[in-house]
Amino acid sequence: MERKQRFFSALKEEVMRGLSPLRGFVGGKRVGTSHSESLIARSGSMRPVGETLAPLIEGPDPEYGESKRTHRADLRLLLGVMGAPLAPLHVNLTDPLRHLSIKNAPIGNSYAHYILHQYIAASGCAKIQNSVKNAYAIGKLKMVASEFESATKLVKHKNSAKFAESGGFVLWQMNPNMWYMELAVGGSKVHAGCNGKIVWRHTPWLGAHTAKGPVRPLRRSIQGLDPRTTACMFADAICIGEKSVNGEDCFVLKLAADPETLKARSEGPTEIIRHVIFGYFSQKTGLLIHIEDSHLTRIRADDGDSSAVYWETSINSYLDDYRPVDGIMIAHSGRSIVTLFRFGEIAMSHSKCKMEETWTIEEAGFNIHGLSIECFIPPADLESSSENEDFELPCPKDKSNQEKVAVLDSNQWQ
Numbered sequence: 001m002e003r004k005q006r007f008f009s010a011l012k013e014e015v016m017r018g019l020s021p022l023r024g025f026v027g028g029k030r031v032g033t034s035h036s037e038s039l040i041a042r043s044g045s046m047r048p049v050g051e052t053l054a055p056l057i058e059g060p061d062p063e064y065g066e067s068k069r070t071h072r073a074d075l076r077l078l079l080g081v082m083g084a085p086l087a088p089l090h091v092n093l094t095d096p097l098r099h100l101s102i103k104n105a106p107i108g109n110s111y112a113h114y115i116l117h118q119y120i121a122a123s124g125c126a127k128i129q130n131s132v133k134n135a136y137a138i139g140k141l142k143m144v145a146s147e148f149e150s151a152t153k154l155v156k157h158k159n160s161a162k163f164a165e166s167g168g169f170v171l172w173q174m175n176p177n178m179w180y181m182e183l184a185v186g187g188s189k190v191h192a193g194c195n196g197k198i199v200w201r202h203t204p205w206l207g208a209h210t211a212k213g214p215v216r217p218l219r220r221s222i223q224g225l226d227p228r229t230t231a232c233m234f235a236d237a238i239c240i241g242e243k244s245v246n247g248e249d250c251f252v253l254k255l256a257a258d259p260e261t262l263k264a265r266s267e268g269p270t271e272i273i274r275h276v277i278f279g280y281f282s283q284k285t286g287l288l289i290h291i292e293d294s295h296l297t298r299i300r301a302d303d304g305d306s307s308a309v310y311w312e313t314s315i316n317s318y319l320d321d322y323r324p325v326d327g328i329m330i331a332h333s334g335r336s337i338v339t340l341f342r343f344g345e346i347a348m349s350h351s352k353c354k355m356e357e358t359w360t361i362e363e364a365g366f367n368i369h370g371l372s373i374e375c376f377i378p379p380a381d382l383e384s385s386s387e388n389e390d391f392e393l394p395c396p397k398d399k400s401n402q403e404k405v406a407v408l409d410s411n412q413w414q
Contacts, residue, residue, distance in 0.1 A: 075165060075186045076205060078143045081313065082338055082357055083183055084192035084201050087222060088257040088275040088293065090214035091233045093176050108238035115239060115251045115281050116231050122286030123227035124328045134371045136172035137225050137330075137364040143167070143185055147354035160356065169359075171220060172368075178376040179218055192218065195376045208379045213265035223291065224319040224331020225364070230288060234279055243280065245290045246318070250280040257295075269300040287329060291317040298344075312341040325364045332361040 120126045144164040148155045157163050167185030180193035191202040199211035222230045237255040244250065257265075257275040265272045273296040280290035294314040301307050315338050319331040335358040343350040 074145050074163075075188055076203075077353070078145060078165065078355055079183070079185060079188060079190050079203065081340060082143060082315075082336065082355060083185075083190035083203070084181060085219040085315065086199065086211065086216040087219050087233060088255065088277050088295070089216060089233070089261050091177075091217050091229055093229065093232055106238075108240070109236075111239035111251075112234065112237045112253050115253060116234055118286040119281055119288065120227070120231050122329065123231075124324065125227040125231065128327060128366075132175075132228070132328075132366050134172065134174040134368055135226065135364070135366045136170070136368055136371070137361055138168070138170050139359050139361045140166070140168045141183075141185070141357055141359035143355065143357045145353060145355050147352075149352040149354075151350060168362075169220075171218070171225070172371060172375065173221065173226065174371060174373065174376065177215055177217070178373065179221065180376050181218060181220065193376055193378060194218075195373070195378055198378060200378050202379065208381065211265075212267055213261055219293075219315070222288075223317050223334055223336075224288065224322065225361070227328060230279075237279070240278075242283075245280050248289065249283045250289065251283060253279045253281065255279070269302060271298045271300070272296075273298055285322070287319075287322055287331075289319050291315075291319070307344070309342065309344045312339075312343075314339045314341070321360075326366045328366065330361065330364050334359055 125132075142164045144157070144160045146157050146160045146163075165186040167183065169181060169183040171179065171181040173179040177196045178194060181191070183190045183192075188204050193200060194215055194217075196215065199215055200208055201211070202208040217226075217229050217233070222233060234253050234255055237253040240252050240254045242249060243252050255277050257272075262272045262275065275293070275295035277291065277293035279288055280292070281287065282289050292315070294312060297311045297313075299309045299311070315336055317334060317336040319334045321332040321334075322329045323332050324330070335356065338355040338357070340353040340355070341350065342352070
């Protein structure tokens, strides 16, 4: 506990210094780093104060196709898609689980609420849902781009482990709706956070970006790390039946982002058509053991032509090794399989990329002293931005831009 307190005390100082307009410089010299960097290093960009930032691009990085080095291009693809994806919609934690009433509800919702009651009891969050103020988790992970498919060729890594990128992440959360994560893989870092009002992400190649639409939780937090957020998110879901996952019978809950949320997340030529998530809850244990979500994006041509490019991102996550932490069941390992599918324009021009991630949780805890709201301060330029500018996205008529978003060709995967 003493080590955790020292860590978060140092973290607070590091965040205030690293995310301030000074960016860690005093009198033209770099301030000495704290010992918290031994757990995970921080990086920030020296952007001019007041610079207007573009919205967050959820999905493929539009610049990765121009990378000259295969390794860096693969890494940017992995981090751009798998680094910090968000849940489909806003989750209200101010009055948790108030909608879980079995009576006077449509039958699909009634079944879903009954399943969630079982999940709440099995996960342990029913006992302490009002007493947990903050939480953190430290984990290790491996990412790999394992397969590429085009209209004429299929390329697979025979030994995916050889090409895997190893790294780690730190995630901490605080009520209400505040979270921050650092993920470091292959020498690059992704920062993402939410102060309860805005969601933002920072990558070394794109800088900082805000996310359009309502505040949403990090998808990684509902991968067995935050039962309360998970239960609240599925409160409006419907039960669509049963299915076996790895030999275990599960109830399946379906939740789709509403049209208003999809519209708020869309901008300019980019339209979020749908974002749906399925939760598979074990009939034996009551716990969430599988998450499947998919979102479809359409990018229209700038010239008003009817042609468009479609991106479909599907993420399948399997949660395992549930163990109690302070009375709450936490999934201590898991794996995700991501499929990035691009189609449209002309027939037989599709491309598909498959990526995989495995992770383990090394340490987790709740109600850590020293974690305060200062730890969730976004970069100063984000709050100084008066408006969101349209970010440059590839259009189907622009061949140079098509190349920027085309999935890596077979030569880069070999």
